[in-house]
Amino acid sequence: MSKSRSELSIILRGVAKDPLGLIGLIIVGAIVISAIFAAWIVPYDPIGMNIPDRMQGPSWSHWLGTDNLGRDTLSRVIMGGQVALKVALPAVFGAMAIGLTLGMIAGYGPRWLDNLLMLFFDTLRSFPTVMFALAVVALVGPSLQTVVLVVMATSIPTYGRVARTQTLTLRNSEFILAERAMGASMVRILGVHMLPNIIGVLGVLAAMDVPTVIALEAGLSFLGLGVKPPTPSWGALLKDGYALIRQTPWLVVGGGLPIILATLGFTFLGESLRDVVDPKLRKNR
Amino acid sequence: MFIYTVKRFALAGLILIVAVTAMFLMIRAVPGDPVSIMLGPRATPELKASLIAQMALDQPIWKQLLIYYGGLLRGDLGIDVFSGRSVVEIVFQQLPYTLEMITLSVVWSATLGIALGAYAAANPNTMIDRIAAAVSVSFVAAPAFVVALLALLIFAVQLQWFPAIGAGEGFWGRLNHLVLPSFAIGLSWVGYIARLVRASMLEVLGEGHIRTARAFGISERRIIMSYALRIAILPVFTVIGVGMGFLLSSAVFTEIVFARPGIGKLVIDSITTRNYPVVMGTVLVSTGLFVLSTAIADLLNALLDPRARSAK
Numbered sequence: 001m002s003k004s005r006s007e008l009s010i011i012l013r014g015v016a017k018d019p020l021g022l023i024g025l026i027i028v029g030a031i032v033i034s035a036i037f038a039a040w041i042v043p044y045d046p047i048g049m050n051i052p053d054r055m056q057g058p059s060w061s062h063w064l065g066t067d068n069l070g071r072d073t074l075s076r077v078i079m080g081g082q083v084a085l086k087v088a089l090p091a092v093f094g095a096m097a098i099g100l101t102l103g104m105i106a107g108y109g110p111r112w113l114d115n116l117l118m119l120f121f122d123t124l125r126s127f128p129t130v131m132f133a134l135a136v137v138a139l140v141g142p143s144l145q146t147v148v149l150v151v152m153a154t155s156i157p158t159y160g161r162v163a164r165t166q167t168l169t170l171r172n173s174e175f176i177l178a179e180r181a182m183g184a185s186m187v188r189i190l191g192v193h194m195l196p197n198i199i200g201v202l203g204v205l206a207a208m209d210v211p212t213v214i215a216l217e218a219g220l221s222f223l224g225l226g227v228k229p230p231t232p233s234w235g236a237l238l239k240d241g242y243a244l245i246r247q248t249p250w251l252v253v254g255g256g257l258p259i260i261l262a263t264l265g266f267t268f269l270g271e272s273l274r275d276v277v278d279p280k281l282r283k284n285r
Numbered sequence: 286m287f288i289y290t291v292k293r294f295a296l297a298g299l300i301l302i303v304a305v306t307a308m309f310l311m312i313r314a315v316p317g318d319p320v321s322i323m324l325g326p327r328a329t330p331e332l333k334a335s336l337i338a339q340m341a342l343d344q345p346i347w348k349q350l351l352i353y354y355g356g357l358l359r360g361d362l363g364i365d366v367f368s369g370r371s372v373v374e375i376v377f378q379q380l381p382y383t384l385e386m387i388t389l390s391v392v393w394s395a396t397l398g399i400a401l402g403a404y405a406a407a408n409p410n411t412m413i414d415r416i417a418a419a420v421s422v423s424f425v426a427a428p429a430f431v432v433a434l435l436a437l438l439i440f441a442v443q444l445q446w447f448p449a450i451g452a453g454e455g456f457w458g459r460l461n462h463l464v465l466p467s468f469a470i471g472l473s474w475v476g477y478i479a480r481l482v483r484a485s486m487l488e489v490l491g492e493g494h495i496r497t498a499r500a501f502g503i504s505e506r507r508i509i510m511s512y513a514l515r516i517a518i519l520p521v522f523t524v525i526g527v528g529m530g531f532l533l534s535s536a537v538f539t540e541i542v543f544a545r546p547g548i549g550k551l552v553i554d555s556i557t558t559r560n561y562p563v564v565m566g567t568v569l570v571s572t573g574l575f576v577l578s579t580a581i582a583d584l585l586n587a588l589l590d591p592r593a594r595s596a597k
Contacts, residue, residue: 020422122296123303126576130534131552131568138556138564139311215428219538222430223553238434242542245442252438256431263428271422 014276021272027265031258035082044072046079047230058250065250073254076232081258083233087144088213091151092206098152099159100202104190106160107167114164121157129154133216137225144227147220151213158209159202166198200277208270211263218259234259289587297580304572305357309350312561336366362566367558372566376548380570383547385459386466386539387532391525394471395478399518402482406490406517407509417483421476430538433469437542440465450544466543470535474528478521486517519589526582530575 015021056066065073106117133150140146170176179189220226221235234255241251337343362372405414441449453462490513498508537549548567555563
């Protein structure tokens with residue numbers, strides 16, 4: 001444990017040395033902290049209506065104004081961050097875990113299984129993400145869980161393909177051949193010897209994938225097919241702002257900027273992580 | 286190359302078959318019977334019976350699937366429950382609006398992206414290169430529908446430079462209505478393509494034939510414009526082909542934001558009215574489009590870079 005902790009601190013120090021990485025780290029840190037403590041730092045109840053104060057522009061008492069029900073926009077933005085992470089983190093980690101397992105099996109297992117899994121990945125990948133999401137939501141109805149499942153399903157192939165390629169490369173390396181010659185089981189080879197060599201690349205991929213997921217959740221909520229009202233999500237803010245774009249334009253800004261900031265933060269962080277974890281990939285920049 | 290082409294298209298066909306079957310089974314697996322959902326609580330039994338017969342819902346599931354495939358082969362995707370028009374007709378009536386928007390987005394963003402990337406590669410590590418890199422990353426970060434909303438707010442609602450809704454009439458009217466949507470879709474591609482071209486340009490500039498050209502005393506400008514750029518832009522085609530799904534996804538949101546006709550608006554409208562045949566038809570056509578464009582991108586890649594053929 002202490003070994004992996006020191007590795008983590010080496011990686012974090014490497015990221016913080018790169019200016020873009022540091023910016024990414026700060027933005028992501030701010031979003032995560034405000035999401036964790038959202039319930040304590042919101043100035044108003046994010047779902048509490050206050051009709052006399054409705055549709056007010058930005059002011060000292062409401063920094064980002066209020067919506068048509070008098071709800072404080074800033075409070076909804078902060079709370080929305082929590083919703084975004086609640087969707088993004090399980091979806092990304094779930095997809096990573098499943099993609100990793102299937103990809104390693106495809107890379108290490110027999111040829112026919114590899115072909116079958118690749119066909120599965122290619123098929124999942126062949127649906128345009130949003131179209132697929134819309135079709136599923138249309139069928140099973142909108143909810144937070146549906147969004148998580150859809151997002152997970154569409155990003156499994158990416159992780160699976162990368163894990164497979166890595167496994168294929170490692171498969172014939174000398175230390176794995178030595179393990180096999182000593183009679184190590186497949187589970188041991190995959191879990192103990194290959195996993196640590198693959199997880200870094202997938203972690204980078206995951207960091208870069210978070211903004212895609214956040215944007216998709218926001219997009220679905222914007223269309224009214226994601227989280228249900230009155231749950232404050234960035235997409236729901238955009239939906240309300242769009243409906244009354246002439247009266248309450250600050251809602252569009254309040255919902256849009258955090259999405260752009262989050263995307264920027266996770267992208268910077270992901271790229272910087274990639275440079276630290278695997279300097280060979282740097283030239284693709 | 287011929288064998289690779291055949292194999293690649295066979296794979297595309299196989300993927301489509303699996304995708305269609307999965308979609309079909311998913312729709313049938315929904316709890317509740319689709320007919321009452323589609324017709325609503327006030328439907329008469331006769332109406333229900335006729336719809337059940339029309340959609341062959343009284344047949345066993347494998348037979349329904351065969352009937353659906355039979356229709357697909359004849360270019361028939363079923364009938365719209367409400368208007369009674371054929372789904373193929375409806376989808377292909379809306380498709381041109383989406384395609385013209387996507388095409389314009391790709392054209393402007395690729396042109397600007399290639400220019401930016403080539404310029405940055407020709408002058409590496411200068412101030413302009415650094416600014417271009419920072420701008421590229423920031424552009425990549427902007428999801429199309431957020432850009433669309435902000436563009437709508439700034440340029441259509443506040444400044445009123447461009448129309449906010451619809452697709453317009455006549456050539457100039459249509460073009461005018463396309464400006465903001467294609468700006469929103471293309472913006473993130475500018476940075477992406479610029480980075481791609483910069484990287485591949487730097488690689489090409491380090492190769493032997495460029496060094497030879499330099500040794501012959503050909504001007505740097507000429508080397509970049511007529512020797513290096515030609516090779517350096519090749520990855521752009523692949524990326525656009527593979528990015529078709531992403532473009533279609535952006536198009537869905539952009540069409541909603543700007544209230545434009547197109548398959549995105551079509552699919553959302555049919556979801557809200559639970560018009561399953563149209564939802565399924567639209568998703569299938571866009572999936573087909575995506576599978577086809579990835580196959581073409583792979584083939585193009587294999588044609589230009591023979592190493593890719595054996596890697597598959």
